[in-house]
Amino acid sequence: MNVPSVFALLKVGFGPSSSHTMGPFFAARDFRDLVASRGPARGRLRVILLGSLALTGRGHLTGAAVAAGLSGHDPDRDRPVSLPEVAAEVQAAGGVSVGGRWFAFSPEQDIAFDPSVEALPHPNTLRFELLDDEGRVLVSEEYCSVGGGMVVGGSFGAHPSLKGRFTMAEVLTDCQKRGADLGGFVRENERQRGLSAGEIEARLATLWGAMRDSISRGLSTRGVLPGPLRLARRAPGLYEALQEREGIPLAREMDLVSAYAIAVAEENAAGGRVVTAPTTGAAGVVPAVLRVLQEALALPDERIHNALLVAGLIGLAVATNASIAGAEVGCQGEVGTASAMAAAAACYLLGGDVEAQVDRAAETALEHYLGLTCDPVYGLVQIPCIERNAAAAVAALHAASLAVLCRGEDRISFDTAVAALAEIGRDMSPKYKETALGGLARLLQHRGHRGSSLYS
Numbered sequence: 001m002n003v004p005s006v007f008a009l010l011k012v013g014f015g016p017s018s019s020h021t022m023g024p025f026f027a028a029r030d031f032r033d034l035v036a037s038r039g040p041a042r043g044r045l046r047v048i049l050l051g052s053l054a055l056t057g058r059g060h061l062t063g064a065a066v067a068a069g070l071s072g073h074d075p076d077r078d079r080p081v082s083l084p085e086v087a088a089e090v091q092a093a094g095g096v097s098v099g100g101r102w103f104a105f106s107p108e109q110d111i112a113f114d115p116s117v118e119a120l121p122h123p124n125t126l127r128f129e130l131l132d133d134e135g136r137v138l139v140s141e142e143y144c145s146v147g148g149g150m151v152v153g154g155s156f157g158a159h160p161s162l163k164g165r166f167t168m169a170e171v172l173t174d175c176q177k178r179g180a181d182l183g184g185f186v187r188e189n190e191r192q193r194g195l196s197a198g199e200i201e202a203r204l205a206t207l208w209g210a211m212r213d214s215i216s217r218g219l220s221t222r223g224v225l226p227g228p229l230r231l232a233r234r235a236p237g238l239y240e241a242l243q244e245r246e247g248i249p250l251a252r253e254m255d256l257v258s259a260y261a262i263a264v265a266e267e268n269a270a271g272g273r274v275v276t277a278p279t280t281g282a283a284g285v286v287p288a289v290l291r292v293l294q295e296a297l298a299l300p301d302e303r304i305h306n307a308l309l310v311a312g313l314i315g316l317a318v319a320t321n322a323s324i325a326g327a328e329v330g331c332q333g334e335v336g337t338a339s340a341m342a343a344a345a346a347c348y349l350l351g352g353d354v355e356a357q358v359d360r361a362a363e364t365a366l367e368h369y370l371g372l373t374c375d376p377v378y379g380l381v382q383i384p385c386i387e388r389n390a391a392a393a394v395a396a397l398h399a400a401s402l403a404v405l406c407r408g409e410d411r412i413s414f415d416t417a418v419a420a421l422a423e424i425g426r427d428m429s430p431k432y433k434e435t436a437l438g439g440l441a442r443l444l445q446h447r448g449h450r451g452s453s454l455y456s
């Protein structure tokens with residue numbers, strides 16, 4: 001059994017898309033390092049975005065992300081600015097400095113969009129080139145953004161860091177044998193991978209802090225989301241309305257969890273700082289469910305940290321046995337996985353036993369998302385993504401509650417649901433895999449604007 005690190009899946013990043021924004025950003029930074037180590041003294045940089053990255057890249061800020069990566073921008077170190085601001089600075093400068101050498105680069109002219117998906121190693125492929133004055137290619141590298149901000153190619157190598165081999169059935173058997181719970185199992189796995197107990201705790205505290213911050217920012221930031229939809233943020237008004245309402249017939253937690261999920265999803269849509277869980281497009285589900293349970297049950301942070309480990313394990317099971325990339329398997333791999341992660345974490349917090357209930361909660365949540373398409377309007381991570389986060393958070397609480405309350409034999413295991421997700425993903429038409437060519441995207445966006453929307 002080879003269980004990857006949950007910290008390869010759960011990461012602090014930025015929106016609006018882990019596969020279309022974060023991954024290309026990391027790939028650009030890697031190519032910059034390559035140019036620094038073996039590039040000539042001068043030249044022009046060029047980027048070709050292929051497949052899904054070309055079709056929905058503008059809405060996902062892919063061009064701005066690669067410009068920021070090539071410029072050497074470091075979101076942890078540098079003054080916090082938006083990716084479009086960094087790209088505008090590069091455009092105004094006409095190039096980037098790499099190791100004291102100057103390379104011409106215009107994000108508006110030197111980023112090409114090639115939507116053909118045939119013969120690509122992955123639907124999210126991008127190529128970087130360094131050209132001489134005659135247009136000859138001096139250095140080139142191809143990368144694939146394989147989901148959750150992970151990249152293949154260049155110094156990242158041939159396999160994403162999430163490559164592993166395990167099933168939840170194996171994990172549960174191991175837990176039963178050792179008398180460990182799922183949180184303890186994941187902690188032990190991280191220790192075997194070289195992290196000390198203190199390092200694990202520090203990373204969990206950072207992740208939970210970033211999740212809480214993204215909810216708070218989303219609840220207090222008003223205005224309109226970037227892009228041609230001119231979508232107004234709803235989380236602050238929704239939250240305020242909930243504070244004022246009394247005697248509502250529906251459970252208050254259901255409305256609250258929606259407000260929290262929408263808050264994070266709107267932050268993500270605005271390019272804000274969120275945690276990949278498992279991706280940024282689906283980043284609202286897990287924090288919303290954890291916060292609502294922490295408040296309702298007065299849980300200490302340590303319990304939430306353990307629940308995060310359980311959520312991460314469920315995400316890893318999908319990532320290693322199927323996919324968490326909308327461009328590969330549709331939204332079932334993103335929002336569906338997020339709902340399963342949150343359901344497992346919620347069940348764990350509600351006292352679900354290791355053998356059956358946590359697995360059942362994750363399966364119940366995922367089962368209802370099998371076949372869910374990825375059809376973002378204008379290629380933006382707004383419609384249907386934001387409301388899908390809210391619905392998936394409610395579904396997660398429902399699945400956790402059912403798993404705890406219902407007894408009896410489980411007919412479908414989580415592993416089986418994951419295998420079904422992989423099969424459905426393989427059979428799904430490319431129109432429904434983050435290309436904005438079908439479904440809501442095709443029906444709602446104005447013809448002539450497909451894939452060409454720009455954040456304003």
Ligand code: SF4
Nearest residue numbers: 281326331334374385
């Ligand atoms: S529809 Fe789902 S998979 Fe597609 S961009 Fe939106 S959240 Fe991501």
